Amino acid sequence: MTILVTGGAGFIGANFVLDWLAVGDERVVNLDKLTYAGNLKTLAGVLEDPRHVFVQGDICDRGLVDGLLVQHQPRAIVHFAAESHVDRSIHGPGEFVRTNVEGTFTLLEAARAYWGRLEGDASADFRFLHVSTDEVYGSLEAHDAPFTEQHPYQPNSPYSASKAASDHLVRAWFHTYGLPVVTTNCSNNYGPYQFPEKLIPLMIVNALAGRELPVYGDGRNVRDWLYVGDHCAAIRRVLEAGVPGETYNVGGWNEMANIEIVETVCRLLDALRPSELGPYGRLVRFVTDRPGHDRRYAIDARKIERELGWRPKETFETGIRKTVEWYLSHTDWVVDVQSGAYRDWLSTHYGRHSGAPA
Numbered sequence: 001m002t003i004l005v006t007g008g009a010g011f012i013g014a015n016f017v018l019d020w021l022a023v024g025d026e027r028v029v030n031l032d033k034l035t036y037a038g039n040l041k042t043l044a045g046v047l048e049d050p051r052h053v054f055v056q057g058d059i060c061d062r063g064l065v066d067g068l069l070v071q072h073q074p075r076a077i078v079h080f081a082a083e084s085h086v087d088r089s090i091h092g093p094g095e096f097v098r099t100n101v102e103g104t105f106t107l108l109e110a111a112r113a114y115w116g117r118l119e120g121d122a123s124a125d126f127r128f129l130h131v132s133t134d135e136v137y138g139s140l141e142a143h144d145a146p147f148t149e150q151h152p153y154q155p156n157s158p159y160s161a162s163k164a165a166s167d168h169l170v171r172a173w174f175h176t177y178g179l180p181v182v183t184t185n186c187s188n189n190y191g192p193y194q195f196p197e198k199l200i201p202l203m204i205v206n207a208l209a210g211r212e213l214p215v216y217g218d219g220r221n222v223r224d225w226l227y228v229g230d231h232c233a234a235i236r237r238v239l240e241a242g243v244p245g246e247t248y249n250v251g252g253w254n255e256m257a258n259i260e261i262v263e264t265v266c267r268l269l270d271a272l273r274p275s276e277l278g279p280y281g282r283l284v285r286f287v288t289d290r291p292g293h294d295r296r297y298a299i300d301a302r303k304i305e306r307e308l309g310w311r312p313k314e315t316f317e318t319g320i321r322k323t324v325e326w327y328l329s330h331t332d333w334v335v336d337v338q339s340g341a342y343r344d345w346l347s348t349h350y351g352r353h354s355g356a357p358a
């Protein structure tokens with residue numbers, strides 16, 4: 001048996017592929033364009049593994065996707081590939097519409113054609129699992145109840161709007177064509193191999209480099225944080241037992257304000273890698289807010305627990321410690337991803353707070 005994963009060289013996709021091969025023997029065909037966010041170094045341990053077939057390519061390439069489906073006959077598609085960073089979507093939304101909307105459309109059409117030719121159990125058991133985000137639901141006020149699967153879609157950024165559009169396409173392909181889809185809407189992930197443009201790895205690598213720690217606005221925006229290994233376990237469970245046409249919210253039951261996250265990272269670094277110049281908290285800077293910055297996300301993850309028996313295993317305390325230790329012990333990976341293009345992003349987006357050369 002084989003599954004086709006898209007975006008399996010990115011943060012969550014690669015963690016998923018590594019975990020998948022660690023817990024079972026089923027083959028994975030991994031289709032990834034290798035944008036700035038895709039990194040084959042993350043997959044170094046499985047590139048020679050006969051159970052893992054890596055294909056560099058674009059999900060918008062219908063001919064390529066059709067060919068892979070015919071050649072490998074997967075029983076499922078697990079769709080991670082996306083442009084995923086909100087700040088980049090504000091600087092340049094076009095690529096988000098292309099990959100997240102057009103790319104998902106292309107995959108759905110290819111999957112529909114392929115699934116239409118399957119028979120018997122192969123047809124009944126086929127799944128298209130679409131990995132999405134809690135950001136499609138928009139922003140909550142401090143005392144609002146967490147997002148359930150029934151919460152109205154109110155995306156506010158180009159990124160979340162493009163993900164919401166892709167969720168709607170996936171939903172429509174179920175209702176109109178009967179394609180057996182399942183969608184997961186997950187909160188903020190953190191853990192090993194996350195590209196240091198996102199809050200937690202950015203704070204770790206900036207602190208270690210003595211750069212400023214840019215906190216947007218008043219630092220009181222709230223996110224729910226989930227360790228990436230728990231997200232991967234949730235996806236495996238939804239693939240195994242999720243009901244076609246259903247959506248499942250996935251979260252860590254762990255709401256925290258950004259400034260608390262940054263302070264926690266600083267405290268761990270103070271303990272594990274103290275700086276001669278003093279506590280890392282000295283580097284925190286409150287900077288201009290992200291335009292349209294959503295105030296609060298919170299996930300009600302009771303449905304996936306009740307119906308599929310999934311709950312996160314890590315607490316934030318255990319997960320964040322593992323994460324900081326991972327970044328401290330994988331300096332080669334960290335140095336490698338901070339290439340010229342990465343430094344260009346820091347200076348374009350953060351200007352004088354980046355610490356990047358002018």
Ligand code: NAD
Nearest residue numbers: 007009010011012033034035037038058059081082084189
């Ligand atoms: P990421 O940016 O780290 O990785 C995305 C991967 O997709 C990269 O390897 C990139 O090369 C690949 N890709 C981009 N465009 C492509 C294209 N046109 N064709 C083929 N491959 C392409 O993203 P991530 O953080 O791992 O997120 C994975 C998925 O999970 C996304 O769909 C995202 O919306 C969703 N998600 C992320 C989070 C989070 O906190 N990171 C939370 C919930 C949901």
Ligand code: DAU
Nearest residue numbers: 084085086133134135187188197198199214215216221258
């Ligand atoms: O909620 C799920 C989403 O989480 C995913 O769908 C996205 O793909 C993922 O990128 C993430 O989006 P966020 O915008 O929440 O993540 P980010 O790490 O960019 O920011 C987290 C919070 O930290 C957010 O409130 C903005 C703030 N922030 C971020 C950066 C990069 C800062 O204060 N300073 C920063 O430099």
